[in-house]
Amino acid sequence: MYPFDGIEMGLGTWSWGDSWYWGYGRTHTSQDVDEAFQAALDAGIVLFDTAEVYGRGESERLLGRLVKQANQPVRIATKFMPFPWRVQAGSLTKALRASLERLQVDQVDLYQIHAPLPFRSVETWMDAMADAVEQGLTRAVGVSNYNLEQTQRAHQALARRGIPLASNQVEYHLLERGPERSGLLDFCQANGIALIAYSPLGGGLLTGKYTARVAPSSLVRRLRTWRTRRKIGPLVAHLHTIGAAHGKTPAQVALNWVICKGALPIPGAKNARQASQDAGGTGWRLTPDEVAALDRASDALN
Numbered sequence: 001m002y003p004f005d006g007i008e009m010g011l012g013t014w015s016w017g018d019s020w021y022w023g024y025g026r027t028h029t030s031q032d033v034d035e036a037f038q039a040a041l042d043a044g045i046v047l048f049d050t051a052e053v054y055g056r057g058e059s060e061r062l063l064g065r066l067v068k069q070a071n072q073p074v075r076i077a078t079k080f081m082p083f084p085w086r087v088q089a090g091s092l093t094k095a096l097r098a099s100l101e102r103l104q105v106d107q108v109d110l111y112q113i114h115a116p117l118p119f120r121s122v123e124t125w126m127d128a129m130a131d132a133v134e135q136g137l138t139r140a141v142g143v144s145n146y147n148l149e150q151t152q153r154a155h156q157a158l159a160r161r162g163i164p165l166a167s168n169q170v171e172y173h174l175l176e177r178g179p180e181r182s183g184l185l186d187f188c189q190a191n192g193i194a195l196i197a198y199s200p201l202g203g204g205l206l207t208g209k210y211t212a213r214v215a216p217s218s219l220v221r222r223l224r225t226w227r228t229r230r231k232i233g234p235l236v237a238h239l240h241t242i243g244a245a246h247g248k249t250p251a252q253v254a255l256n257w258v259i260c261k262g263a264l265p266i267p268g269a270k271n272a273r274q275a276s277q278d279a280g281g282t283g284w285r286l287t288p289d290e291v292a293a294l295d296r297a298s299d300a301l302n
Helices: 030-042 054-069 090-103 122-134 148-160 184-190 202-207 219-231 233-246 250-260 272-279 288-299
Strands: 047-049 075-080 110-113 141-144 165-171 194-198 264-266
Touching (some): 030 054, 054 075, 054 090, 110 122, 110 165, 122 148, 141 148, 148 165, 165 184, 184 194, 233 250, 250 264, 250 272
Parallel strands (some): 047 075, 110 141
């Protein structure tokens, strides 16, 4: 289903322009972002996921500039945050038009509800999304962080308007397998809904570069990961061993595990090196035995 046909992986752009959590301006610059974008294109990655809240719109502005300069088609996904003051359904259209202006395009390929905040119903926002499709502002619509019941309601509400639910973007990786256990992944696959996996490397924990003694530079990320860093060693060892058999890094193995599960990973990249390494997770497959071994190593952490 468009916009995912022929795509194994996209690139997440949360770190582009975000200084508070990802250190934009300190750990990476606009030049690094430019090079990450080009490296992704060179590696065949053409789907880029952003949001109006990433860097307070700076991620969209950076991506828009890069897409305008690109000499090939690029697919853009962005998101609407249903803040409590956005009580009118028309606020979605207004926010989408603002995103389009920052992105310098007339239409995005995928527009998503960023989170199921409780201030308006699932059905209200799906009607607004259907309106956006009918107005030609987006080609497809999706949701993000919706649980199984919310996804089912979104799917049904859009179906009443004759529009498919294209995707649900959730956290999914070897350290977070909730979408499998809740039945969400199965429902999405049964209904032609792409499950987009954000943070597919567990915030960098599955790359092998962080341990109990080696922490991320951001204080927020250090605090969020310290418990997991103390016990992740055996799983990372499995990633190293399996990767050696394929000539791949632990991160590339972790990304391929997501693909083998039938989901679409969107790792982030702050620079060209990371974008190129991310792309190495595509174009090959783990064996069923290797997937099962990683499942067991993941289960052992709980």
